[in-house]
Amino acid sequence: MTRRMNVEALAAIDVHTHAEVSTRLLPDEAEREALEARGRYFRYEVKHPTIAQMAEYYRARNMAFVVFTVDQERGMGIRRISNEEVAESAAEHADVAIPFASVDPARGKMAVREARRLIEHYGVKGFKFHPIIQGFYPNDRDVYPLYEVIAEAGLPALFHTGQTGIGAGMPGGGGLRLKYANPIYLDDVAADFPELQIVMAHPAVPWLDEQLSIALHKPNTWIDLSGWSPKYFEPKLIQYANTLLKDRVLFGSDNPVISPERWLAEFEKLPIKPEVRPLILKENAVRLLRLNSASAPRSM
Numbered sequence: 617m618t619r620r621m622n623v624e625a626l627a628a629i630d631v632h633t634h635a636e637v638s639t640r641l642l643p644d645e646a647e648r649e650a651l652e653a654r655g656r657y658f659r660y661e662v663k664h665p666t667i668a669q670m671a672e673y674y675r676a677r678n679m680a681f682v683v684f685t686v687d688q689e690r691g692m693g694i695r696r697i698s699n700e701e702v703a704e705s706a707a708e709h710a711d712v713a714i715p716f717a718s719v720d721p722a723r724g725k726m727a728v729r730e731a732r733r734l735i736e737h738y739g740v741k742g743f744k745f746h747p748i749i750q751g752f753y754p755n756d757r758d759v760y761p762l763y764e765v766i767a768e769a770g771l772p773a774l775f776h777t778g779q780t781g782i783g784a785g786m787p788g789g790g791g792l793r794l795k796y797a798n799p800i801y802l803d804d805v806a807a808d809f810p811e812l813q814i815v816m817a818h819p820a821v822p823w824l825d826e827q828l829s830i831a832l833h834k835p836n837t838w839i840d841l842s843g844w845s846p847k848y849f850e851p852k853l854i855q856y857a858n859t860l861l862k863d864r865v866l867f868g869s870d871n872p873v874i875s876p877e878r879w880l881a882e883f884e885k886l887p888i889k890p891e892v893r894p895l896i897l898k899e900n901a902v903r904l905l906r907l908n909s910a911s912a913p914r915s916m
Contacts, residue, residue, distance in 0.1 A: 617842060618713035619708075619709060619710045619712075620628055620636065620710065620711060621680060621710060621711050621712065621907070623680075623853075623902060623907045623908055624678050624712070625678065626678060626679060626898060627677070627678045627679055627681045627898070628678075628680075628867055628876075628880070628891070628897040628898050628903040629677045629679065629714075629867065629897070629898050629902070629905075629907075630674070630679060630680070630681040630682065630867060630868060630869050630871065630876055630900050631681075631682045631774075631840050631842070631867065631868045631904075631905075632682060632774070632817055632840050632842035632843070632866075632868030632869060632870055632871075633670065633681045633682060633683045633684075633868075633869065633870070633871040633872075634683070634684065634685070634686070634870070634871070634873070635667055635670075635683050635684060635685045635697050635702050636664035636665075636691055636697075636872060637664045637665065637667075637695045637697075637702075637784055638701060640698075644678050647734045650798055651804070662903065663867075663874050664730060665682060665690045665872065666705075667702065667705035667706060667709070667713065668705060668709065669684065670713070670871070671709035671712050671713050672739060673715075674712045674876075675709075675711065675712050676878075677683075677793065677876070677878065679712065680708065680711075680712045680714060681712060681713060681871070682714045682715075682716055682741075682742070682868075682901075682905070683702060683706060683713055683714065683716065684715070684716035684717065684774075685697040685699065685702055685718050685722040685742040685744075686718050686744065686746050686749060687718045687719055687750065687818060688720075688746070688749045688750070688861045689801065690720050690722055690751075695877070696718070698716040698717075698776045698909070699718065699730075699734050699738070699740065699815075699849055700721070700734075700738060702715050702716075702717070702741055703715040703717070703734065703738035704738070707739070707810045707818065709776075709889060714739060714741050714742075714905060715731075715738070715739070715740050716740060716741060716742040716743060716744045716781070716803055717734045717738075717740040717742075717743050717744070717745070717776065718745070719731055719734075719742065719743065719760055719762065720750050720753070721745070721750060721756070721758070721759040722752065724758070725761075727762050728762050728765055729759050730825070731762055731765045731766065732742065732765055735765070735769045735771070740771070741771060741905060742766075742771045742772040742773065742774060742905070743766050743771065743772075743773050743774065744774045744775075744776075745773060745774070745775045745836070746775075746776040746780075746782075746789075747784065747796035747797050747801075748776060748780050748792050748793065748794060748796050749773060749776075749782060749792065749799050750778075750794070750796075751792075751796065752796060753796055753801050754775055754796075754801045754802050754804075755801040755802070755804035755805055760808070760809075763776060763805065763809050763812060764798075764809075766812060767809050767811050767812040770801070770811075770906070771813075771905055772812075772813040772814070772815055772838075772905070773801060773813070773815070774811060774815040774817050774840070775797075775799075775814065775815065775816060775817060776797055776812075776817050776818065777797050777798070777799040777802070777817060777818055777820035777823070777827060778799075778818050778819065778820035778822070778824075778827075778843075779794055779797070779821055779822065780792070780794070780797065781827050782842075791854070798820075798823050798826065798827050799816050799820045799823055799827040800823065800826045800830070800831055801836065802814055802816060802830060803830050803833075803834065806830065806834035806837050807834065809836075809837065812836060813836055813837075813838065813904055814834075814836060814837045814838065815837075815838045815839070815840055815866065815904070816830070816831070816837060816839050816840070817840050817842060817843070817868065818840065818841075818842055818843035818844060818870075819839075819844050819849060819850070819853055819869075821841070821844075824852065824853060825852075825890065826849060826854070828852065828853070828856050828861070831856075831861055831864060832860060832861070837864070838865070838866055838900070838904060839857075839861065839864065839865050840863040840865075840866040840867070840868035840872040841857075841864065841865065841866065841867060841868055841883075841886070841896070842868030842874070842879075843868075843870040843873070843874065844874075845879065845882050846879060846882040846883040846885070846886055847882045847885070849886065851882050854883070854886055855889065856886070857888070857892070857896065858888055858889055858892055860897070861894045862889075862895055862896070863895060863900060864900060865895075865896050865900065866896065866900050866901050866904065867879075867880075867883075867896050867897045867901070868899070
């Protein structure tokens with residue numbers, strides 16, 4: 617039986633979760649060191665659920681979630697969970713699961729072909745990029761053909777911004793370079809693709825001022841609040857989320873690194889206006905993801 621999402625009944629939409637466990641592939645031993653380092657950095661037990669288990673978790677809490685893998689094969693030498701598995705698993709739990717795809721831009725024309733195929737045949741609802749892991753500047757014009765495909769389909773593109781726990785504490789940070797995740801490079805992308813909805817994932821420490829400036833200036837940019845416990849949000853971020861950016865800030869947890877329950881419990885303690893809370897927790901995501909016929913993103 618096909619499950620259908622009841623958007624009106626949802627309490628919240630988590631726009632940032634990771635598919636970390638494949639039901640089709642054996643665990644990749646090359647990933648062990650990176651996972652252990654991530655666990656130490658985020659202070660959590662590295663015990664990850666399948667997408668089906670994630671769906672059960674969110675369904676019990678009356679929430680939906682965006683889920684994606686990260687194409688890290690070139691950048692880290694770690695096998696990725698396939699986009700096809702993510703899309704097919706999410707389709708089995710379509711009442712709560714929303715699949716995004718991840719394609720390494722370095723794949724060039726093959727990345728463009730893969731993106732088109734995933735949109736047309738697997739119904740992915742957006743794309744996730746991790747400039748640090750994938751080692752590219754988002755405003756590299758060689759990536760623009762890939763953005764064109766995503767923009768033509770009316771789908772959002774979500775970019776990791778700010779520092780990362782991936783590789784943290786490993787020798788040389790695992791060889792990863794933080795410079796690629798400065799959100800200022802997304803200013804070019806937002807200007808060159810005004811119809812492309814761009815999500816800057818995470819409070820972009822140490823470039824929060826750049827992130828807020830871009831979001832204020834470019835109406836096709838959004839900020840998701842994942843990856844940081846809300847108790848550590850800077851006052852300026854809370855101020856803008858409460859006022860000028862209240863229509864383009866999104867709830868995201870970074871599950872399984874940070875549990876939605878922990879994030880929501882800490883968010884509840886922030887001085888967010890009562891009328892703004894439902895925007896951040898659900899309504900902004902409904903517009904971004906076009907979850908109903910009247911929910912297309914609008915210019916501001």
